[in-house]
Amino acid sequence: MTLQPRIDAKQAAQNMGDVAPPYKAQEARIEATRCLYCFDAPCIHSCPTGIDVPGFIKQIAEGRDAAAARTILEANPLGASCARVCPTEVLCEGACVLLDRDQRPIEIGRLQRHATDYVFAHDIEVLSAPTHKSGHKVACVGGGPAGLACATELARLGHDVTVFEQQQEAGGLNTYGVAYYKMPPKISLDEVRMIEGLGVEIRTGVSVGSDISGKELLEQFAAVFVGVGLGRTYSLGLEGEDLPGVVEALDFIKEIRTKPLHEVAVGRRVAVIGCGNTAIDAVTQSKRLGAEVAAIIYRRGPEAMPAYEFEYDLAKRDGAEFLFHRQPVAILGDAAVTGLRLGSTAVGSDGRLQVDAQSVVDMPFDMVIKALGQERMQENLQRVFPDLQFTKSGEIERDFSTGATSVPRVFAGGDAANGGSEVVDAVAEGKRAAQSIHAELTGATSGAHVQESRLGVPTGPATGAGINCPVRVPALEADYHKKQGGE
Numbered sequence: 001m002t003l004q005p006r007i008d009a010k011q012a013a014q015n016m017g018d019v020a021p022p023y024k025a026q027e028a029r030i031e032a033t034r035c036l037y038c039f040d041a042p043c044i045h046s047c048p049t050g051i052d053v054p055g056f057i058k059q060i061a062e063g064r065d066a067a068a069a070r071t072i073l074e075a076n077p078l079g080a081s082c083a084r085v086c087p088t089e090v091l092c093e094g095a096c097v098l099l100d101r102d103q104r105p106i107e108i109g110r111l112q113r114h115a116t117d118y119v120f121a122h123d124i125e126v127l128s129a130p131t132h133k134s135g136h137k138v139a140c141v142g143g144g145p146a147g148l149a150c151a152t153e154l155a156r157l158g159h160d161v162t163v164f165e166q167q168q169e170a171g172g173l174n175t176y177g178v179a180y181y182k183m184p185p186k187i188s189l190d191e192v193r194m195i196e197g198l199g200v201e202i203r204t205g206v207s208v209g210s211d212i213s214g215k216e217l218l219e220q221f222a223a224v225f226v227g228v229g230l231g232r233t234y235s236l237g238l239e240g241e242d243l244p245g246v247v248e249a250l251d252f253i254k255e256i257r258t259k260p261l262h263e264v265a266v267g268r269r270v271a272v273i274g275c276g277n278t279a280i281d282a283v284t285q286s287k288r289l290g291a292e293v294a295a296i297i298y299r300r301g302p303e304a305m306p307a308y309e310f311e312y313d314l315a316k317r318d319g320a321e322f323l324f325h326r327q328p329v330a331i332l333g334d335a336a337v338t339g340l341r342l343g344s345t346a347v348g349s350d351g352r353l354q355v356d357a358q359s360v361v362d363m364p365f366d367m368v369i370k371a372l373g374q375e376r377m378q379e380n381l382q383r384v385f386p387d388l389q390f391t392k393s394g395e396i397e398r399d400f401s402t403g404a405t406s407v408p409r410v411f412a413g414g415d416a417a418n419g420g421s422e423v424v425d426a427v428a429e430g431k432r433a434a435q436s437i438h439a440e441l442t443g444a445t446s447g448a449h450v451q452e453s454r455l456g457v458p459t460g461p462a463t464g465a466g467i468n469c470p471v472r473v474p475a476l477e478a479d480y481h482k483k484q485g486g487e
Ligand code: SF4
Pocket: 034, 035, 036, 037, 038, 041, 042, 043, 044, 053, 054, 057, 095, 096, 097, 098, 106, 108
């Protein structure tokens, strides 16, 4: 097997450095002054967390970066991560009215990054929790974006929150699963520390189902939010899949994020199976880590790929190759991967994609990265909460607007409920669930205090209004979700 580190520390720092460098303070202000501060700003409506975009941009224009960060983080506690990983081109920036004037949109993501970086760099605390506590305890299962957003919102509403996270660090994909050149792990960990600063207890290395049961959670907590992610990558179902050199994309990306970059082993010739955004992260990072050849293998054409156009462009700029209309039929090798047997695909008479047996060829690869999307967590979650119901495709069945599930006092949001979407969607779902948990616990709507809890637990005092979480404009949402999903 020829997987080995291929670049030194200096090259690694260069190749894996920021793909979108930060603004200098003056640059940020100049960009901020381009904003029209629209009255009915479409950029707000296109953000699933409803950040007051013109509001924070105005604050940056006035030189009030900490205030801008507060505006952002109050609406989205993972605003620093989202500034880097959100598909802004199809969300806020894609909705900017300047596009209608044939001008370039405001660089909202970079401005958001500018403000949030400022408060983390200067240790400025912009979020706070009320000193008066509600007396209610809530558990969040999963310390990824949905769980952290739910925990933050609940803590800011005065509840005691404990997050249970299986990994050694919280943050979920923001910590372990994003391309390094988009965001180093520190950004996510800064957000985790900020959330802990609100009094949220984060228990890492704890597996719900093994270390603590669902029954115990419901005995110890007034409500439980399930915000876990997805499972392992789908199997290719091919001979040779267990050979050394065949890895899952998220395992590869996790290694990049947890090891010194110059120690990460990569193949000389890398094949990535799949063409979603994770596949692009894997192929691009393979090239940046020194692979001579890194190619996406995708059974359909470019028009059908789930990856965003800008991700595709980035990968092409990095020298990644794309083999469209190709499907692996076997992974070759004895002691380790030596290649892929690939066939061309075409739509058959039954309307399904088929491999043309005459077209099969062997191509040499010493690393195969699987990036076909991830399994649902239905089986694991049913062991924790036997009465939890699931959709036909294996996502947790829940009320979209409240996160309420089939199990009383259990709420859900994030990837296990939506099947895998953007970080900002998970944040929005965590927030929404927190607001409905708060309402259920206190009987409060928008801060109103009602005496009787619908959850049958003692009511605490109302602790303040929930945080506004608008619904995304349906047309934009439809357009946006066209690009969702991994394959
Ligand atoms: Fe500013 Fe564009 Fe939003 Fe208008 S739509 S407020 S110009 S960022």
